[in-house]
Amino acid sequence: MTEKYFFGGSVNPITCHAWNKDRSQIAISPNNNEVHIYQREGNDWKLMDILNQHDLKVMGIDWAPNTNRIVTCSVDRNAYVWTQGEDNKWKPALVLLRINRAATCVKWSPCENKFACGSGARLISVCYFESENDWWVSKHIKKPIRSTVTTLDWHPNSVLLVAGSTDYKVRIFSAYIKDIEKQPTPTAWGKKMTLGQLMAEFKNSTTGGGWVHSVNFSADGNKVCWVGHDSAINCVDVNTGLTVVKLKTEYLPFLSCIWITPMTFIVAGHSCIPLIYSFDGTSITFVGKLDESQKREASGVSAMRHFQSLDRNSRLESTDTVLDCIHQNAISWVAIQSGTKEHTTKISTSGLDGQLVIWDLTLTRSMQNLKI
Protein backbone atom coordinates (compact mmCIF):
# COMPACT_ATOMS: atom_id res chain seq x y z
CA MET A 1 0.00 0.00 0.00
CA THR A 2 2.81 2.36 0.80
CA GLU A 3 6.21 2.62 -0.82
CA LYS A 4 9.19 3.49 1.37
CA TYR A 5 12.51 4.71 0.06
CA PHE A 6 15.88 5.81 1.31
CA PHE A 7 18.18 7.69 -1.00
CA GLY A 8 21.79 6.60 -1.42
CA GLY A 9 21.77 4.66 1.84
CA SER A 10 21.61 8.00 3.59
CA VAL A 11 19.91 8.45 6.93
CA ASN A 12 20.17 12.23 6.76
CA PRO A 13 16.91 14.09 7.12
CA ILE A 14 15.28 15.12 3.86
CA THR A 15 14.65 18.85 4.10
CA CYS A 16 12.32 19.08 1.13
CA HIS A 17 11.43 17.31 -2.08
CA ALA A 18 9.77 18.04 -5.43
CA TRP A 19 8.61 15.89 -8.34
CA ASN A 20 8.94 16.48 -12.06
CA LYS A 21 5.89 16.46 -14.30
CA ASP A 22 5.62 12.72 -14.99
CA ARG A 23 6.91 11.78 -11.53
CA SER A 24 9.85 9.86 -12.97
CA GLN A 25 12.34 12.12 -11.21
CA ILE A 26 12.56 13.67 -7.78
CA ALA A 27 14.66 16.52 -6.40
CA ILE A 28 15.53 16.21 -2.72
CA SER A 29 17.81 18.08 -0.38
CA PRO A 30 19.62 15.85 2.16
CA ASN A 31 19.64 18.56 4.84
CA ASN A 32 22.67 20.35 3.41
CA ASN A 33 23.62 22.76 0.63
CA GLU A 34 23.01 20.22 -2.14
CA VAL A 35 20.01 19.21 -4.17
CA HIS A 36 20.05 15.66 -5.53
CA ILE A 37 18.10 14.64 -8.62
CA TYR A 38 17.09 10.98 -8.67
CA GLN A 39 15.57 9.05 -11.51
CA ARG A 40 13.23 6.20 -10.71
CA GLU A 41 14.21 2.82 -12.13
CA GLY A 42 11.79 0.20 -10.96
CA ASN A 43 12.21 0.12 -7.24
CA ASP A 44 15.59 1.82 -7.37
CA TRP A 45 16.61 5.40 -7.60
CA LYS A 46 19.53 6.44 -9.77
CA LEU A 47 21.38 9.62 -8.92
CA MET A 48 21.27 11.78 -12.05
CA ASP A 49 22.74 15.08 -10.95
CA ILE A 50 23.81 17.04 -7.90
CA LEU A 51 22.98 20.74 -7.85
CA ASN A 52 25.58 22.26 -5.59
CA GLN A 53 25.56 25.97 -6.24
CA HIS A 54 24.26 26.92 -2.80
CA ASP A 55 26.70 27.57 0.05
CA LEU A 56 24.35 26.84 2.93
CA LYS A 57 21.39 24.62 3.71
CA VAL A 58 18.67 24.46 1.07
CA MET A 59 15.27 25.42 2.48
CA GLY A 60 12.94 25.04 -0.47
CA ILE A 61 12.67 23.30 -3.84
CA ASP A 62 9.93 23.59 -6.43
CA TRP A 63 9.80 21.95 -9.84
CA ALA A 64 7.66 23.66 -12.49
CA PRO A 65 6.00 20.80 -14.38
CA ASN A 66 5.41 22.35 -17.79
CA THR A 67 8.47 24.58 -18.24
CA ASN A 68 10.64 21.93 -16.52
CA ARG A 69 12.54 24.41 -14.38
CA ILE A 70 13.62 23.91 -10.78
CA VAL A 71 13.83 26.76 -8.31
CA THR A 72 15.78 26.35 -5.07
CA CYS A 73 16.32 28.74 -2.19
CA SER A 74 18.71 28.56 0.68
CA VAL A 75 19.92 30.02 3.95
CA ASP A 76 22.74 31.64 1.93
CA ARG A 77 20.13 34.28 0.87
CA ASN A 78 20.13 33.15 -2.74
CA ALA A 79 17.70 31.46 -5.05
CA TYR A 80 18.61 29.75 -8.32
CA VAL A 81 16.47 28.81 -11.26
CA TRP A 82 17.82 25.60 -12.80
CA THR A 83 17.28 24.64 -16.42
CA GLN A 84 18.27 21.41 -18.05
CA GLY A 85 20.86 21.61 -20.83
CA GLU A 86 21.09 19.27 -23.79
CA ASP A 87 23.52 17.05 -21.88
CA ASN A 88 20.77 16.61 -19.25
CA LYS A 89 22.84 18.53 -16.72
CA TRP A 90 21.19 21.31 -14.76
CA LYS A 91 22.49 24.88 -15.10
CA PRO A 92 21.79 27.53 -12.48
CA ALA A 93 20.73 31.13 -13.04
CA LEU A 94 21.03 33.44 -10.07
CA VAL A 95 17.95 35.33 -8.92
CA LEU A 96 18.30 38.83 -7.52
CA LEU A 97 16.28 38.36 -4.36
CA ARG A 98 17.71 41.49 -2.68
CA ILE A 99 17.38 40.15 0.85
CA ASN A 100 19.72 40.26 3.82
CA ARG A 101 18.43 37.20 5.66
CA ALA A 102 17.92 33.53 4.82
CA ALA A 103 15.44 32.57 2.11
CA THR A 104 13.02 30.13 3.72
CA CYS A 105 10.49 28.95 1.16
CA VAL A 106 9.89 29.13 -2.57
CA LYS A 107 7.03 28.28 -4.91
CA TRP A 108 6.33 28.58 -8.65
CA SER A 109 3.10 30.28 -9.59
CA PRO A 110 0.68 27.91 -11.36
CA CYS A 111 1.34 29.62 -14.70
CA GLU A 112 5.08 29.16 -14.11
CA ASN A 113 6.17 32.61 -15.32
CA LYS A 114 7.08 33.82 -11.83
CA PHE A 115 7.73 32.49 -8.36
CA ALA A 116 7.56 33.75 -4.81
CA CYS A 117 10.27 33.41 -2.20
CA GLY A 118 9.77 34.06 1.51
CA SER A 119 12.62 35.07 3.77
CA GLY A 120 13.82 36.02 7.21
CA ALA A 121 14.09 39.60 5.98
CA ARG A 122 10.34 39.90 6.68
CA LEU A 123 9.41 40.15 3.06
CA ILE A 124 8.34 38.11 0.08
CA SER A 125 10.28 38.43 -3.17
CA VAL A 126 8.07 37.93 -6.19
CA CYS A 127 10.49 37.01 -8.97
CA TYR A 128 10.09 37.06 -12.72
CA PHE A 129 12.32 36.82 -15.76
CA GLU A 130 13.43 40.07 -17.33
CA SER A 131 14.27 39.20 -20.90
CA GLU A 132 16.05 42.50 -21.70
CA ASN A 133 18.71 41.85 -19.11
CA ASP A 134 18.44 38.08 -19.27
CA TRP A 135 18.09 37.54 -15.55
CA TRP A 136 15.55 36.94 -12.79
CA VAL A 137 14.57 40.06 -10.88
CA SER A 138 12.29 40.49 -7.90
CA LYS A 139 9.72 42.84 -6.47
CA HIS A 140 9.14 42.96 -2.75
CA ILE A 141 6.02 42.57 -0.65
CA LYS A 142 6.93 44.07 2.70
CA LYS A 143 4.00 45.45 4.59
CA PRO A 144 2.68 44.47 7.06
CA ILE A 145 4.88 41.38 7.53
CA ARG A 146 6.65 41.67 10.84
CA SER A 147 8.64 38.48 11.06
CA THR A 148 10.11 35.63 9.02
CA VAL A 149 7.91 34.27 6.25
CA THR A 150 7.93 30.51 6.74
CA THR A 151 5.53 29.24 4.10
CA LEU A 152 3.81 30.27 0.85
CA ASP A 153 1.19 29.06 -1.55
CA TRP A 154 -0.30 30.40 -4.79
CA HIS A 155 -3.96 30.87 -5.64
CA PRO A 156 -4.83 29.00 -8.87
CA ASN A 157 -5.17 32.35 -10.67
CA SER A 158 -1.40 32.94 -10.21
CA VAL A 159 -2.06 36.37 -8.73
CA LEU A 160 -2.93 35.87 -5.10
CA LEU A 161 -0.43 34.53 -2.63
CA VAL A 162 -0.99 33.23 0.88
CA ALA A 163 1.90 33.53 3.32
CA GLY A 164 2.37 32.28 6.87
CA SER A 165 4.82 33.88 9.19
CA THR A 166 6.46 33.67 12.61
CA ASP A 167 4.50 36.75 13.68
CA TYR A 168 1.60 34.29 14.16
CA LYS A 169 -0.31 35.64 11.17
CA VAL A 170 -1.50 34.30 7.84
CA ARG A 171 -1.88 36.89 5.11
CA ILE A 172 -3.19 36.88 1.58
CA PHE A 173 -1.44 39.26 -0.80
CA SER A 174 -1.76 40.19 -4.40
CA ALA A 175 1.44 39.35 -6.27
CA TYR A 176 0.38 40.89 -9.56
CA ILE A 177 3.35 41.95 -11.72
CA LYS A 178 2.02 44.39 -14.27
CA ASP A 179 5.20 44.21 -16.39
CA ILE A 180 4.52 40.62 -17.42
CA GLU A 181 0.82 39.95 -16.88
CA LYS A 182 -2.61 41.02 -18.01
CA GLN A 183 -4.91 42.80 -15.56
CA PRO A 184 -6.27 40.07 -13.26
CA THR A 185 -9.99 39.46 -12.95
CA PRO A 186 -11.51 39.98 -9.48
CA THR A 187 -11.81 37.01 -7.14
CA ALA A 188 -13.86 36.39 -4.04
CA TRP A 189 -10.91 37.71 -2.02
CA GLY A 190 -11.25 41.24 -3.41
CA LYS A 191 -11.04 43.46 -6.45
CA LYS A 192 -8.08 45.76 -5.98
CA MET A 193 -4.98 43.80 -6.84
CA THR A 194 -1.92 46.00 -7.08
CA LEU A 195 1.31 44.30 -6.04
CA GLY A 196 1.51 43.91 -2.29
CA GLN A 197 -2.16 44.66 -1.67
CA LEU A 198 -3.22 42.91 1.54
CA MET A 199 -6.40 40.99 0.69
CA ALA A 200 -6.94 39.34 4.08
CA GLU A 201 -5.13 38.77 7.35
CA PHE A 202 -5.78 36.08 9.95
CA LYS A 203 -4.38 35.54 13.40
CA ASN A 204 -3.18 32.01 14.01
CA SER A 205 -4.57 31.90 17.52
CA THR A 206 -6.85 33.87 19.80
CA THR A 207 -4.58 33.02 22.70
CA GLY A 208 -1.54 34.34 20.83
CA GLY A 209 1.38 32.33 19.64
CA GLY A 210 2.13 29.46 17.32
CA TRP A 211 4.41 30.02 14.36
CA VAL A 212 2.68 29.21 11.11
CA HIS A 213 4.38 26.18 9.56
CA SER A 214 2.41 25.57 6.39
CA VAL A 215 -0.40 27.16 4.36
CA ASN A 216 -2.33 25.82 1.40
CA PHE A 217 -4.95 27.15 -1.04
CA SER A 218 -7.71 24.74 -2.05
CA ALA A 219 -8.07 23.81 -5.73
CA ASP A 220 -10.71 26.50 -6.38
CA GLY A 221 -8.75 29.06 -4.37
CA ASN A 222 -11.66 29.86 -2.09
CA LYS A 223 -10.43 28.00 0.95
CA VAL A 224 -7.18 28.22 2.85
CA CYS A 225 -5.93 25.81 5.48
CA TRP A 226 -2.92 26.27 7.68
CA VAL A 227 -1.13 24.61 10.59
CA GLY A 228 0.87 26.28 13.32
CA HIS A 229 3.04 25.38 16.26
CA ASP A 230 0.07 25.40 18.64
CA SER A 231 -0.95 21.91 17.38
CA ALA A 232 -4.02 23.42 15.79
CA ILE A 233 -5.51 23.16 12.32
CA ASN A 234 -7.14 26.24 10.85
CA CYS A 235 -9.36 26.81 7.85
CA VAL A 236 -10.96 29.82 6.21
CA ASP A 237 -13.59 29.84 3.50
CA VAL A 238 -13.99 33.16 1.69
CA ASN A 239 -17.60 32.30 0.88
CA THR A 240 -18.59 31.86 4.51
CA GLY A 241 -17.21 35.16 5.65
CA LEU A 242 -13.52 34.99 6.52
CA THR A 243 -14.02 33.62 10.02
CA VAL A 244 -11.20 31.33 11.09
CA VAL A 245 -12.37 27.84 11.97
CA LYS A 246 -9.88 26.38 14.39
CA LEU A 247 -9.46 22.85 15.65
CA LYS A 248 -7.05 22.38 18.53
CA THR A 249 -5.79 18.83 18.30
CA GLU A 250 -4.32 16.50 20.89
CA TYR A 251 -1.24 15.81 18.74
CA LEU A 252 2.21 17.32 18.44
CA PRO A 253 2.39 20.31 16.06
CA PHE A 254 1.94 19.77 12.34
CA LEU A 255 4.54 20.97 9.86
CA SER A 256 2.80 20.57 6.54
CA CYS A 257 -0.72 20.62 5.12
CA ILE A 258 -2.13 20.08 1.65
CA TRP A 259 -5.61 19.85 0.07
CA ILE A 260 -6.40 16.53 -1.59
CA THR A 261 -10.04 17.11 -2.59
CA PRO A 262 -12.24 20.24 -2.57
CA MET A 263 -13.30 19.37 0.99
CA THR A 264 -10.48 17.39 2.55
CA PHE A 265 -6.84 17.96 3.35
CA ILE A 266 -3.91 16.11 4.87
CA VAL A 267 -1.76 17.33 7.74
CA ALA A 268 1.50 15.80 8.93
CA GLY A 269 4.22 16.79 11.34
CA HIS A 270 5.92 15.91 14.60
CA SER A 271 3.46 13.10 15.33
CA CYS A 272 4.92 11.16 12.35
CA ILE A 273 1.49 10.08 11.04
CA PRO A 274 -0.34 11.90 8.24
CA LEU A 275 -3.94 12.66 9.20
CA ILE A 276 -6.92 13.46 7.01
CA TYR A 277 -9.38 16.18 7.96
CA SER A 278 -12.35 17.62 6.14
CA PHE A 279 -13.69 21.17 6.16
CA ASP A 280 -17.24 22.01 5.11
CA GLY A 281 -17.04 25.79 5.53
CA THR A 282 -18.13 25.85 9.16
CA SER A 283 -16.32 23.05 10.94
CA ILE A 284 -13.26 20.83 10.69
CA THR A 285 -13.76 17.13 11.29
CA PHE A 286 -11.29 14.30 11.64
CA VAL A 287 -11.58 11.73 8.86
CA GLY A 288 -8.84 9.24 9.55
CA LYS A 289 -5.20 8.29 9.82
CA LEU A 290 -3.20 7.47 6.72
CA ASP A 291 -0.84 5.23 8.60
CA GLU A 292 -2.81 2.22 9.73
CA SER A 293 0.15 0.12 10.77
CA GLN A 294 -0.46 -1.95 13.84
CA LYS A 295 2.03 -2.77 16.53
CA ARG A 296 5.21 -3.94 14.88
CA GLU A 297 5.61 -7.66 14.51
CA ALA A 298 8.57 -8.87 16.54
CA SER A 299 10.75 -8.91 13.48
CA GLY A 300 13.84 -11.05 13.47
CA VAL A 301 16.22 -8.36 14.61
CA SER A 302 18.51 -7.74 11.72
CA ALA A 303 21.78 -6.12 12.72
CA MET A 304 21.51 -3.78 9.78
CA ARG A 305 18.16 -2.42 10.93
CA HIS A 306 19.36 -2.23 14.47
CA PHE A 307 22.30 0.04 13.64
CA GLN A 308 20.30 2.03 11.14
CA SER A 309 17.86 2.82 13.90
CA LEU A 310 20.68 3.87 16.23
CA ASP A 311 22.11 6.12 13.57
CA ARG A 312 18.82 7.64 12.56
CA ASN A 313 17.98 8.69 16.08
CA SER A 314 21.61 9.57 16.95
CA ARG A 315 21.57 7.45 20.06
CA LEU A 316 24.23 5.42 21.74
CA GLU A 317 22.32 2.84 23.71
CA SER A 318 20.31 0.18 22.03
CA THR A 319 16.94 0.31 23.72
CA ASP A 320 14.18 -0.27 21.25
CA THR A 321 12.62 2.98 20.12
CA VAL A 322 10.97 1.90 16.91
CA LEU A 323 7.72 3.80 16.50
CA ASP A 324 4.55 1.97 15.58
CA CYS A 325 4.24 3.88 12.36
CA ILE A 326 6.03 4.11 9.05
CA HIS A 327 7.84 7.39 9.53
CA GLN A 328 10.28 7.14 12.39
CA ASN A 329 10.67 10.87 12.92
CA ALA A 330 8.85 14.10 12.20
CA ILE A 331 7.38 14.57 8.73
CA SER A 332 8.46 17.91 7.39
CA TRP A 333 7.22 17.93 3.82
CA VAL A 334 4.11 16.69 2.03
CA ALA A 335 3.66 16.80 -1.75
CA ILE A 336 1.14 15.50 -4.26
CA GLN A 337 2.64 12.52 -6.04
CA SER A 338 -0.25 11.68 -8.31
CA GLY A 339 -3.38 13.61 -9.20
CA THR A 340 -4.27 17.22 -8.50
CA LYS A 341 -5.52 19.18 -5.52
CA GLU A 342 -9.01 18.49 -6.85
CA HIS A 343 -8.48 14.78 -6.72
CA THR A 344 -5.26 13.43 -5.29
CA THR A 345 -4.59 9.72 -5.56
CA LYS A 346 -1.08 9.54 -4.12
CA ILE A 347 0.90 11.78 -1.82
CA SER A 348 4.56 11.68 -0.86
CA THR A 349 5.95 12.59 2.54
CA SER A 350 9.54 13.07 3.65
CA GLY A 351 11.00 13.87 7.00
CA LEU A 352 13.74 13.85 9.54
CA ASP A 353 14.15 10.08 9.34
CA GLY A 354 15.46 10.40 5.76
CA GLN A 355 12.58 8.39 4.35
CA LEU A 356 10.42 9.20 1.39
CA VAL A 357 7.05 7.52 1.67
CA ILE A 358 4.47 7.36 -1.11
CA TRP A 359 0.92 6.78 0.12
CA ASP A 360 -1.80 5.46 -2.12
CA LEU A 361 -4.91 7.28 -0.96
CA THR A 362 -7.30 5.14 -2.96
CA LEU A 363 -6.30 2.15 -0.86
CA THR A 364 -6.65 3.84 2.49
CA ARG A 365 -9.66 2.65 4.40
CA SER A 366 -10.62 6.07 5.72
CA MET A 367 -10.45 7.48 2.20
CA GLN A 368 -12.67 4.79 0.79
CA ASN A 369 -15.30 5.81 3.32
CA LEU A 370 -15.12 9.29 1.86
CA LYS A 371 -15.99 7.96 -1.59
CA ILE A 372 -14.01 10.44 -3.62
Add this chain to the structure above:
Amino acid sequence: MSKNTSSSAFRKIDVDQYNEDNFKDDEQENQQLGGIDENEINQLLATQKNCDALKICLENAPLFSKNQQAKEQALQITLRVLLSIKPSQIDSALEILDAELIDTLMKYIYRGFEFPQDGSSGHLLQWHEKVFARAGVGSIVRVLSDTARA
Protein backbone atom coordinates in the same frame (compact mmCIF):
# COMPACT_ATOMS: atom_id res chain seq x y z
CA MET B 1 44.78 44.83 15.03
CA SER B 2 41.73 43.97 17.01
CA LYS B 3 42.17 42.89 20.58
CA ASN B 4 40.63 39.68 21.78
CA THR B 5 38.65 40.45 24.90
CA SER B 6 36.46 38.21 26.98
CA SER B 7 33.84 40.89 27.24
CA SER B 8 30.41 39.77 26.15
CA ALA B 9 28.72 43.09 26.82
CA PHE B 10 27.97 43.53 23.13
CA ARG B 11 25.53 40.67 23.36
CA LYS B 12 23.33 42.74 25.61
CA ILE B 13 22.89 45.56 23.10
CA ASP B 14 19.28 45.71 22.04
CA VAL B 15 19.74 45.79 18.27
CA ASP B 16 16.00 45.71 17.69
CA GLN B 17 15.61 49.29 18.90
CA TYR B 18 17.38 50.48 15.74
CA ASN B 19 14.78 48.82 13.58
CA GLU B 20 11.69 50.87 12.99
CA ASP B 21 9.09 48.20 12.28
CA ASN B 22 10.13 45.19 14.31
CA PHE B 23 7.72 42.66 15.72
CA LYS B 24 5.50 43.76 18.56
CA ASP B 25 2.70 41.83 20.13
CA ASP B 26 -0.70 43.08 19.16
CA GLU B 27 -2.48 45.15 21.74
CA GLN B 28 -4.91 42.73 23.24
CA GLU B 29 -8.25 44.43 22.93
CA ASN B 30 -10.94 43.74 25.50
CA GLN B 31 -9.85 40.47 27.13
CA GLN B 32 -10.96 39.81 30.65
CA LEU B 33 -9.34 42.66 32.48
CA GLY B 34 -11.56 41.99 35.44
CA GLY B 35 -9.54 39.09 36.74
CA ILE B 36 -10.78 36.72 39.39
CA ASP B 37 -13.12 37.89 42.14
CA GLU B 38 -11.56 36.42 45.25
CA ASN B 39 -14.66 36.85 47.43
CA GLU B 40 -16.81 34.95 44.99
CA ILE B 41 -14.31 32.09 44.92
CA ASN B 42 -14.07 32.02 48.71
CA GLN B 43 -17.83 31.81 48.94
CA LEU B 44 -17.99 28.92 46.50
CA LEU B 45 -15.21 27.11 48.33
CA ALA B 46 -17.00 27.63 51.63
CA THR B 47 -20.13 26.02 50.20
CA GLN B 48 -18.16 23.08 48.78
CA LYS B 49 -18.75 24.12 45.17
CA ASN B 50 -15.11 23.61 44.30
CA CYS B 51 -15.69 22.55 40.71
CA ASP B 52 -17.74 25.66 39.95
CA ALA B 53 -15.04 27.74 41.59
CA LEU B 54 -12.46 26.21 39.28
CA LYS B 55 -14.58 26.95 36.23
CA ILE B 56 -15.04 30.58 37.23
CA CYS B 57 -11.30 30.91 37.92
CA LEU B 58 -10.42 29.61 34.47
CA GLU B 59 -13.08 31.65 32.69
CA ASN B 60 -11.81 34.85 34.24
CA ALA B 61 -8.12 34.07 34.12
CA PRO B 62 -6.24 37.28 33.22
CA LEU B 63 -4.02 35.56 30.66
CA PHE B 64 -3.74 38.66 28.48
CA SER B 65 -3.20 41.10 31.33
CA LYS B 66 0.02 43.08 31.36
CA ASN B 67 -0.39 43.53 35.11
CA GLN B 68 1.98 40.99 36.63
CA GLN B 69 0.53 41.44 40.07
CA ALA B 70 -2.98 40.57 38.90
CA LYS B 71 -1.65 37.47 37.17
CA GLU B 72 0.20 36.33 40.28
CA GLN B 73 -2.89 36.87 42.38
CA ALA B 74 -5.03 34.88 39.96
CA LEU B 75 -2.43 32.12 39.98
CA GLN B 76 -2.51 31.87 43.78
CA ILE B 77 -6.30 31.74 43.87
CA THR B 78 -6.49 29.15 41.10
CA LEU B 79 -3.84 27.02 42.80
CA ARG B 80 -5.78 27.16 46.03
CA VAL B 81 -8.91 25.95 44.20
CA LEU B 82 -6.98 23.23 42.36
CA LEU B 83 -5.50 21.88 45.59
CA SER B 84 -8.87 22.02 47.35
CA ILE B 85 -10.36 19.59 44.85
CA LYS B 86 -9.71 16.00 45.97
CA PRO B 87 -8.14 13.58 43.49
CA SER B 88 -11.39 11.60 43.42
CA GLN B 89 -13.28 14.71 42.29
CA ILE B 90 -10.92 15.64 39.45
CA ASP B 91 -12.85 13.73 36.81
CA SER B 92 -16.13 15.42 37.60
CA ALA B 93 -14.39 18.80 37.71
CA LEU B 94 -13.00 18.27 34.23
CA GLU B 95 -16.37 17.24 32.85
CA ILE B 96 -17.79 20.75 33.04
CA LEU B 97 -14.80 22.34 31.27
CA ASP B 98 -14.64 22.91 27.51
CA ALA B 99 -11.50 22.52 25.41
CA GLU B 100 -10.51 26.18 25.77
CA LEU B 101 -10.65 26.03 29.57
CA ILE B 102 -8.77 22.74 29.62
CA ASP B 103 -5.88 24.50 27.86
CA THR B 104 -6.02 27.30 30.43
CA LEU B 105 -6.05 24.73 33.21
CA MET B 106 -2.93 23.09 31.82
CA LYS B 107 -1.17 26.48 31.89
CA TYR B 108 -2.02 26.86 35.59
CA ILE B 109 -0.88 23.33 36.39
CA TYR B 110 2.54 24.04 34.92
CA ARG B 111 2.77 27.39 36.69
CA GLY B 112 1.73 25.63 39.88
CA PHE B 113 4.83 23.45 39.74
CA GLU B 114 6.86 26.64 40.22
CA PHE B 115 5.43 27.14 43.69
CA PRO B 116 5.70 23.83 45.49
CA GLN B 117 4.01 23.62 48.87
CA ASP B 118 3.45 20.67 51.09
CA GLY B 119 2.18 17.88 48.83
CA SER B 120 1.09 20.27 46.09
CA SER B 121 3.32 18.85 43.36
CA GLY B 122 1.97 15.33 43.78
CA HIS B 123 -1.55 16.66 43.67
CA LEU B 124 -0.81 18.72 40.57
CA LEU B 125 0.73 15.68 38.89
CA GLN B 126 -2.58 13.91 39.33
CA TRP B 127 -4.30 16.86 37.72
CA HIS B 128 -1.74 16.76 34.95
CA GLU B 129 -2.35 13.09 34.27
CA LYS B 130 -6.10 13.57 33.96
CA VAL B 131 -5.86 16.69 31.80
CA PHE B 132 -3.29 14.99 29.60
CA ALA B 133 -5.58 12.01 29.15
CA ARG B 134 -8.32 14.34 27.98
CA ALA B 135 -6.48 16.90 25.82
CA GLY B 136 -3.34 15.02 24.83
CA VAL B 137 0.11 16.33 24.16
CA GLY B 138 -1.46 19.19 22.16
CA SER B 139 -2.42 21.03 25.34
CA ILE B 140 1.16 20.84 26.60
CA VAL B 141 2.37 22.23 23.28
CA ARG B 142 -0.04 25.14 23.70
CA VAL B 143 1.29 25.88 27.19
CA LEU B 144 4.65 26.42 25.50
CA SER B 145 3.54 28.14 22.31
CA ASP B 146 0.76 30.48 23.43
CA THR B 147 1.77 34.05 24.21
CA ALA B 148 -1.17 34.36 26.62
CA ARG B 149 0.50 32.89 29.68
CA ALA B 150 -0.89 32.02 33.06
